[in-house]
Each structure stands twice: as C-alpha cells, then as structure tokens.
Amino acid sequence: MIPARSRYGEPGLLVYNDQIYNPNIKSVKLYAxxxxxxxxxxxxxxPINQNYPFHLEFDExxxxxxxxxxxxxxxxWDWTPxxxxxxxxxxxxxxxxxxxSKYSVNTKIPYTHYSVILPEVKIxxxxxxxxxxxGNPDNIILSRRYILYDDLLRISPKLVISTGISERSTHQQVxxxxxxxxxESFIPxxxxxxxxxQNYSWVNVxxxxxxxxxxxxQKILEYRHFNLENNFQGGxxxxxxxxxxxxxxxxxxxxxxxxxxGIDAYAAIxxxxxRESYGFWKDLDGAYxxxxxxxxxxxxxxxxxxxxxxxxxxxxxxxxxxxxxEISLRQLLPEFRMSYVPDIGGYTVDVLLKEGxxxxxxxxxxxxxxxxxxxxxxTENVYDIIVYYRPFSRINQLAAGYVAxxxxxxx
Numbered sequence: 357m358i359p360a361r362s363r364y365g366e367p368g369l370l371v372y373n374d375q376i377y378n379p380n381i382k383s384v385k386l387y388a389x390x391x392x393x394x395x396x397x398x399x400x401x402x403p404i405n406q407n408y409p410f411h412l413e414f415d416e417x418x419x420x421x422x423x424x425x426x427x428x429x430x431x432x433w434d435w436t437p438x439x440x441x442x443x444x445x446x447x448x449x450x451x452x453x454x455x456x457s458k459y460s461v462n463t464k465i466p467y468t469h470y471s472v473i474l475p476e477v478k479i480x481x482x483x484x485x486x487x488x489x490x491g492n493p494d495n496i497i498l499s500r501r502y503i504l505y506d507d508l509l510r511i512s513p514k515l516v517i518s519t520g521i522s523e524r525s526t527h528q529q530v531x532x533x534x535x536x537x538x539x540e541s542f543i544p545x546x547x548x549x550x551x552x553x554q555n556y557s558w559v560n561v562x563x564x565x566x567x568x569x570x571x572x573x574q575k576i577l578e579y580r581h582f583n584l585e586n587n588f589q590g591g592x593x594x595x596x597x598x599x600x601x602x603x604x605x606x607x608x609x610x611x612x613x614x615x616x617x618g619i620d621a622y623a624a625i626x627x628x629x630x631r632e633s634y635g636f637w638k639d640l641d642g643a644y645x646x647x648x649x650x651x652x653x654x655x656x657x658x659x660x661x662x663x664x665x666x667x668x669x670x671x672x673x674x675x676x677x678x679x680x681x682e683i684s685l686r687q688l689l690p691e692f693r694m695s696y697v698p699d700i701g702g703y704t705v706d707v708l709l710k711e712g713x714x715x716x717x718x719x720x721x722x723x724x725x726x727x728x729x730x731x732x733x734x735t736e737n738v739y740d741i742i743v744y745y746r747p748f749s750r751i752n753q754l755a756a757g758y759v760a761x762x763x764x765x766x767x
Contacts, residue, residue, distance in 0.1 A: 370496060372435045372484055374558070374685045378497040382467070382660070383646055383710045384414040386485070386500045389473075397643045399556040399740075400502035401758065410474040410502055412485065415467045415710065417660070423490035424454040424497070426472065430752065431482040433549045433744035434563075435501065438481070438752035448475040454487065458656050464618050465660040465708075480506040480755045481744075501558065509548075509743050509757030510535035517733070519582045526731035527587045528763060530739055534567075534577040539745055539756060544570055544577060549744040549753060554588045554737055555641045557686040562586060592729040593736065594639040594681065594715035597623050600647045602659045602711055619661045625702075626667045626718070634732040636764075641738050642681035644714040658711035667694065667718050667728065668702035675722035677703050681715050688721060736764045 376384065386400045390408035400410060416422070430438040430445045442450035454472040474485060483502050489495040513532040518524050530552055541547040545567060552562045565585060569578035579586065598606030602619050605612045611622040651657030665679055678684065679692040694703035703718075720727040740760035744753040 370486055371499060372429075372431060372437070372501075373499065374501055374687070375499045376497070376685070377499075378416075379691075380417040380419065381497050382415045382417060382708065384412075384498055384500065385646075386410060386412045386502055396645060397640055400500065401740075402504060403758075404477075404480045404504040404506055407476075409476070411471065412474060412487075412500065413469070413471045413655070414487075414498060415469050416497075417465060417467045419468055421457045421459070421468045424470065424487050425490050426452045426454060426474075426485050426487045427493075428452075428474070428477070429484045429486075430477070430479060431484055433482065433551065433742075433753045433755075435482060435484070435558075440479075440752060445477050445479045445481075446475060447478065453490070460656050460659075461651075462657070463659040464616070467660070469655045471655075474502075477504060479752075480504050481752065482755065503742065503755055503758075505742065505755035505758040507757065508536075508538040508745070508754075510538075511741050511743060511757050511759040513739065513741055513759055513761050515739075515761075515763045518584070518587055520584050520587065523584065523587060525733050526590055527584075528590045528733060528735070528737065528739075529584075529587050530562075530741075531580045531586065532741060532759075533579065534743060534757065535575065536577065536745075537575045539747070541575075541745075542748070544572065544575075547745060548577070548756075550579070551742045551744070552586070553740050553742075554591075555686075556738070556740065559687055560588070562588070588737070588739075589724070589726050590731045590733050590735045591717070591726045591737065592629055592634070592732060593637055594642050594717055595626060596639070596713065596715045597621075597663070598713050599661055599663065599709065599711055600649050600713060602648070602661060603650055619659060621661045621663045623663060623665045626665070628667070628669060628718075628728045628730075630726075630728060630730040632730060634730075634734050636734065636736065639736070640713075640715050642683075642686065642715050642717065644682050644712055646710050646712040648711040650711075654711065660708050660710050663707050663709045664704065665694075665707070665716075666700065666702060666704050668700065669728075670701050672696045673720065673727070675720040675727065677728065678719050678721065679705050679707065680717045680719040683707070683709070683714050683716055688719065694718070734764070736762060738762050
C-alpha cells in the first residue's frame with residue numbers, strides 16, 4: 357500500500373502507468389466528458405453502456421504546435437497487456453491523430469494546449485492510452501490509465517471499525533459482498549479479482565483478497581477479513597492552495613511575485629498535523645482543476661506559476677517527504693521530493709503549476725506515509741471497488757462490476 361516511486365520514462369520505453377515522459381508536458385487531464393464541468397474532477401472511469409466519451413487534454417511548454425498521435429492498449433486487471441489485437445476491442449484504426457491545439461494567449465510562459473476525444477472501445481476493462489510524436493512512436497510523451505466497466509455484478513460495500521485494537525482510531529476497514537448472479541462462475545473463489553482503491557490512487561490499493569464466505573446457492577461472496585488485510589491508513593483531509601489568479605494572492609498564498617519573465621507564488625508555511633485533533637472539511641480527494649479569474653478561457657489564458665511549498669518540521673525527518681496528490685499523479689515522484697533546508701527548519705519544493713485550485717498532502721516514504729498529516733478513522737475518503745472477471749471463453753479479464761462510496765456524508 358505504500359505509494360511507489362516513479363520517474364520520467366526512457367524514450368521508447370512504455371510504462372503501463374500514469375506517466376509523463378517529457379518534463380515539458382504539464383496539466384494532463386483524462387476524464388469522462390458528458391458536458392458536466394465537475395466531471396473533470398472525477399477519475400477516468402465510466403460504464404461501458406454510457407455513450408459519452410473520454411477527453412484527454414494537456415499542455416506543452418515553450419513549444420510551437422507539434423503533431424501527436426495516440427494508441428490504446430487493453431490491459432489485464434494488473435495492468436499488463438492483454439495480448440488481444442486492437443481490432444478485437446476497437447472499431448477504429450488504433451492510431452488517433454491529435455489535431456486540436458491552440459497557443460497560449462498573453463502568458464509569461466508560452467505553451468500549446470492539446471485536446472482529443474478518445475475512440476470508443478467494445479470490451480469492458482482496463483485501458484492505457486499513450487501519446488507520441490507523429491511518425492516517431494519511440495518519442496512517447498505521456499500515458500494514462502482509464503476503465504470502462506460492465507454492470508454484471510452487484511457490489512455492496514461498507515466501512516467498519518478496524519478489527520485491530522490499536523488501529524481503531526487511525527485506520528479504515530472496508531468490507532463488502534459481491535452478488536454474481538449475472539455471470540456464470542464455476543470456481544467463484546478464483547474467477548474474480550478484487551481491487552480496492554483509496555481516493556482513486558493506483559498505488560494505494562488492496563488487491564488479491566479471497567472471499568471469506570462463498571454462498572454458491574445464492575451466488576454471494578462475502579469479504580469480511582479479520583487480520584487487517586482490508587485496512588487502509590485513514591490519513592487526513594487534504595491541504596489546498598488557491599492560485600486562480602496571477603494578479604492577486606488567493607487562499608493559502610502568502611506572497612505573489614510577478615516579474616516580466618515569470619510569476620512566483622509562495623505558499624503559506626505548512627506545519628505537521630500528526631498531533632492535531634481531526635477536523636472535517638469537504639475536500640476534493642486530492643484533485644485539482646485549472647481555472648483563472650483573470651481571463652475567460654483557462655485552457656489557453658491561464659499562466660504557469662512557479663509555486664514554492666514550505667513545511668516547517670523543526671528538524672530533519674527519518675524518511676523522505678514528497679508533495680502528493682493528483683498534482684503528482686498520485687505517486688511519490690522524484691520531482692516532487694522535498695529538500696530539507698536547515699535555515700528554515702523544514703522542507704521545501706518548487707513546482708511549476710498552471711493557474712487553478714490544487715489539493716495536496718505531504719507524504720513520507722516510510723511505512724507510515726501519513727506521518728506528517730496524521731491518521732484518523734473519521735477522515736472522509738472515497739473508496740472504489742473494481743471487480744474483474746474472466747469468462748471461460750476469454751483470455752483476458754473483464755471489468756465486470758464497480759462501486760464507489762464515501763466514508764461519511766457530511767457537507
């Protein structure tokens with residue numbers, strides 16, 4: 357469950373993960389687009405029987421518009437390639453041209469904004485899209501995961517008090533049942549693979565749970581474990597910084613320096629929360645959105661701001677610290693690792709961000725990765741459960757059921 361480290365990919369080396377291979381690629385968003393603005397905050401997952409498309413957007417800094425293409429790969433539950441030919445899951449030719457682009461307008465840091473609608477697929481499952489320079493498939497610039505699922509299974513989840521005595525105030529235990537009447541299963545203990553994510557993170561997951569009860573007569577599987585197999589650290593609500601303006605300081609921006617060559621934002625000094633009592637507020641589960649109050653269209657009018665984050669710990673910690681959230685692809689990335697500065701008695705990291713609203717955590721590389729933020733059973737987290745099933749006639753697993761739920765309904 358400890359978030360894995362990652363890095364920029366090597367040229368020509370495709371990573372089956374959310375990845376950026378070119379450091380000039382910024383603000384990547386992949387979302388199911390049905391016209392509702394708030395969907396851009398949701399993870400890229402939707403039922404296969406709904407016909408609204410997935411929309412991919414990204415920026416490239418400093419460059420004139422270039423021509424890019426994208427390919428899609430169907431994957432197994434563990435994000436290894438399924439081995440199927442693309443004609444088995446796509447009606448269109450598996451090479452999508454990215455033809456929609458526009459230059460930034462009156463920004464101190466120039467960039468080109470790209471967008472593309474993904475082609476529809478025919479099979480429910482895990483998919484990876486990767487983008488590369490037209491005519492040069494070895495020059496991959498980004499890859500993103502997304503899911504289309506079927507409604508063949510009924511999943512009923514709930515949050516319960518941890519079975520571990522010392523974990524009851526700090527951890528969250530997820531239990532659930534699966535009704536599999538909608539599929540034919542001869543060995544239900546082996547035919548299904550379950551993945552549970554906390555706040556849509558692919559590195560903070562529990563997978564491989566076996567059912568604790570198999571009711572073959574009613575076709576119900578129960579997952580009620582007692583040895584912490586289904587426990588997550590509760591964590592805390594996300595911190596945030598409001599940078600929707602390059603002219604005035606937003607919430608949690610201590611200072612804004614505007615220069616001819618660029619803009620610097622200095623975040624208010626943060627402090628550890630591990631010894632603080634829990635306080636609820638309605639966050640966005642670590643997401644961010646691009647927005648500017650200084651223009652009409654943030655896609656090409658929002659500027660990039662070099663943002664300086666500070667965490668005052670008083671002394672060096674035993675583990676490395678990272679800025680974490682959708683801002684870092686929900687991974688512990690090297691470019692988001694913080695540096696300890698004795699003069700300020702804490703840690704700092706500088707990140708180039710497009711104008712918008714950002715949520716984040718400071719995570720530790722140690723076993724207790726919420727060492728700075730604190731762990732609370734009461735924290736509002738969103739959990740989603742994906743159940744994969746392989747019919748007897750197929751070589752790949754299908755995403756056959758999905759459910760998401762929040763741990764509390766305040767606000």
